[in-house]
Amino acid sequence: MIRAANNNQVLSLAFFVILLVSLGAAGTSLGLLQANINNGIYSRCHFFITYTQAMNSSLLNYNLPTCKLSIASATIATICLALLTAIELISVSFQINVKRLIANIIQAGFFVGSILFLFITMIVVSAGWGKTCATYRNITSSGGTPRSLFNIDCTGPQYRSSVGPFAPNGADFITAAKCSGVANVLAIITLSFFVAKRIRSRLSDEYTPLIKINDYELT
Structure with a gap:
């Protein structure tokens, strides 16, 4: 029994660490997006720009709903992971094993929400x-120059007439996407841990009465 308890504690600690790393990756993604979207005149939304939009010099803000969607989804995912991490921290610190069905459903909902967003x-x-x-x-390969505010550097910050750097930073967007992917994979792993942990706990509860009955018969 002591060995089983120690194993459960180790699994809970590993579960918490993975959750914490996932939260850090999601938070990093959110921070990078916020730093490069709607942060001054040179850092408005620059997602899904088409040829017509790039050639229109009157456009400063392109497809704002997509940028709002990226920030909103990253925010929701970060909140879900933060709540899950807090719950697991309490569980590990006080060795609390939540077995109520409603609590498990809520936690599973947080997992699904974080993975989806x-x-x-x-x-x-x-x-x-x-x-x-x-x-x-x-546009560049065809020999034309877009009449937009500035040309896009896909892997770094933007410069206008050798002045800068300005947002959006292409490297930040690439890193944000990668961090979201890493956080997503880790969230899926922790969800698998969560399901396995709950199944193991349920099986343990089902076998405990049988063990007690057998012990009573032996005495």
């Missing part, structure tokens, strides 16, 4: 910035 963030950021880079790359 991290996936949305990863797709929107990677696809949105990829589309923008492809648009400007095609």
